[in-house]
Amino acid sequence: MKAEKAVRSSMNTMVKFTRSRKGQKLKLHIIGRHLNDGWIAKIAILFLLSVVSYLYLQPLFYIFSTMFKSVSDLIDPTVKWIPRTMHLDNFRTAWDGLMYPVAFTNTLVIALSCSIIQVFMCAITGYGLAKFPFPGRGLITLLVMLTFIVPPQIIVLPLYIVYNKFGWLDSPLVFIVPAIFGQGMKSALFIFIFRQFFKAQPASLEEAAMLDGASVFRMFFRIMLPLARSACLVVFLFSFIWYWNMHYEAAMFLPKSYPTLAISLNRMEENLAGLPLRFATVTKVDPMTEGIKMAGAFLIIIPPLLIYMIAQRWFVRGIERSGIIE
Template sequence: MKTEAVVRRYSRQVRSLVIGRRAQRAKLVVLGQHANEGLLAKAFIYFMLSIIAYLYLQPFFYMISTMLKGLADLLDPTVKWIPRTVDWNNLSRAFDGLKYPRSFFNSLLLAGGGSLLQVFVCAMTGFALARLQFPGKKLFFALVFLTFLIPPQVIMIPLFVTFSKLGWLNTPFVFLVPALFGQGIKSALFIIIFRQFFHSLPKALEEAAMIDGASMFRLFFRIMLPLASSACLVVFLFSFIWYWNESYLTSMFLSNDFTPLSNKLSNLEATIFGDNPSMAVMSQNPVTEGTKMAGAFLIVFPPLVLYMIAQRWFVQGIERTGLVD
């Protein structure tokens, strides 16, 4: 009898121990050992990420859906996301109204040329501020940072007068020449990015190159600039997007002779139907919301493809430019 009682007690202890371990395992699975490892935390994180993704992607999905709708689907309130019939005429009308080939070349010239110049000039300036010692270095950096704080509207009239006297209005020089001298769109931010990146590199590289007899220019072009390829990609993509989407400065300095895509969209309706379209013309060939969304898609598509190609290196560059020494 005593043996059976001992066995039963031992069995109960083993059973309770097994149940306790299972409960502990289930608790670890649900809650996790750390705050972000359990199923509950992961479900909450995925829920929040799904909401954020919807908020960011909903306008893009709306643009695609509206672009593919015909006039009947646009006027039908029951058609929300999926059109009954796909209307490709919206794309063709937007393509013609934007004068896409020429406007695309103008935008590519401004965005590509300005971005490449900013990468080169801002990299040199950031390297100088990070590695070189010269009189007035702190004052120069303060002035660079000040240009980032001053809104462009404050200096718009002096810039317009200056460019007019130089004969640069309605030409790409109003954007390319300032970028060549480190005064392009958001150049101060890019200088700060490069300065932060070059600060993160070990000084042993610079000392070893100087011992081998390398000049400062050779040190920059042969060692520092290749190491800064990730930062160059980040600056190029940011600069490209800002130049591509710029509409305020382009509307002030550029006319119809040299108009990028960002300004063509606002004049899409007038371009297709003239400055004063009659109601008869509007009823026969209306500018629908689908045409405008198609024009927006044609403008967004090139930088979107560029980002999709360079996404991996862009994320790596963002991580590296955030390092501190």
Template sequence: MNNTKKGRQDHRLDSAMKKTKRLLFGMQGTDGFLVKLLIYGLLIGIGFVYLFPLLFMGANSFKSLDDLLNPLVNWIPSELYLDNYKRAFSVLDFFPLLIETLYVTVLPAVAQTAVAALIGYGFARFTFKGKNILFVLVLATFVIPPQVTMIPRYLFYNELDILGRIQAFLLPAAFGQGLNSAIFILIFYQFFRMFPKALEEAAQLDGAGHFRIFFTIAIPMAVPAFIISFLFSFVWYWNETYLASIFFGDALTTLPIELEKFVATYKKMFPAEMGLSGNQLNEGIKMAGTMLTVLPLLIVYFITQRWFVEGVDRSGITGE
């Protein structure tokens, strides 16, 4: 009798330990509480690192000078102070400059995405002499820093008379030599390699040529790769200030370039003279200018977030 009770107790204890272990560590195919806690803890920590600067800028951009100087006001301003944005708008000349920025970023991004897709498809679906050498050369363009080729490119563009014009960005993108074009070519190469050979053979039996197969079958299947490539290309062209300032000079400019000149431009427009203390530049105005520069990218991301996440998930690309 005692042995039977002891056996039942051992069985209950063993069952409870298994349930506890299942709850904490999970089973095959499921995650336990500790695993989920670790994963969500890491995600929250990484998310905070990325979101903190944005939240800090947003909070300070709505603060008046009194709030900025008040140590009791940390995150929430005492009032919704919009004068910072009004001044940042006027300093940046926002809407005309936004149109000009889109002009010098969207067109090269579209050209780069289209050309990278065509080159990636050629490397993935065709076999030709010297293919491996050409592919290595394409990847080498990403390894070589752009500062190394900047002077030869500047002299070459000067001979072509395209300095100060969008062609300084558009022509390299159209020939597969835009900003980080090698990454996008590799993305399309990996994506088109997964293209089923049977579909291509069936289309050829129906009389379809290579270009028709590319436009009617390959492109619809590679929509995630197009979304990822365009968004990354758009962001990189938007944030490029070094090459843009050299190749465009004073003829063209962008919001990030003007943000670098924000302090000097503000002091010219709002000189702090004759006792006009309200004209002095402060952190709130600087943060407002930075938020205005980042805002278009945030809007694009929120609009395309669903397709972007789906594209990353389907193509297995993590980006950078």
């Protein structure tokens, strides 16, 4: 009986507290007014974001940890994330194995030239599909989007034959020429981005320009293209990153005489096998080259990472204004 009375008294106390002003405030803080602004919801969202962030950042943590490890740290099971000493020779070895100056220049030429060309050509195509009514416009838009769905492995053989006949293999022309004709890497997505952006622009701008006597080309270059600066930035960054990281297309169309960074990373052990004796342990059967590989991966990802860090604010703003989230 005493236990039942104690339980009843505690329950009555809790009920009185929850009905009091302090109890209502505490309940409002914990649960929230709409179940998504209380402490419980915030803790759950923070937990989910932490898990997702770890899943995305764990490969980067592994790269940063492994690229400073020596061979003794790599074979020591007690060394997990933090190496005993900062082993910087991995960067020198990776620099030589990647043939970094040559591969960096080749990759930069392809990524920068194709990205600039794609911004210009996809903007023209997207503007035409958005603002000019003509027979078959919907069908052409559908065909353009289908080129984004088709995997590159399906058309790589006919492309190889065509590029070989024109003599473009082993040169940047295999990527620059398709970009000029609006068929570069992921061009369909970029055309769709510009199309959505130009469709959102009011028709009064074009009507006012026509009343002032502006031609179609002048209206595009003087009015529409400056307004699409945010979309241009988004397309440029996406295109640059995709061309920078491409491996399959570069491995098919660019033999050894024109290596890119992605190809050089794949062939790094082969390149190091012909270097002097200080690299004699770096062979295909040696499992202790993980630090060198991670140093090479870091040397590859650091340029686009720096570009994103510099342009992050404009990049996020451009995504919000370019119609991607619609």
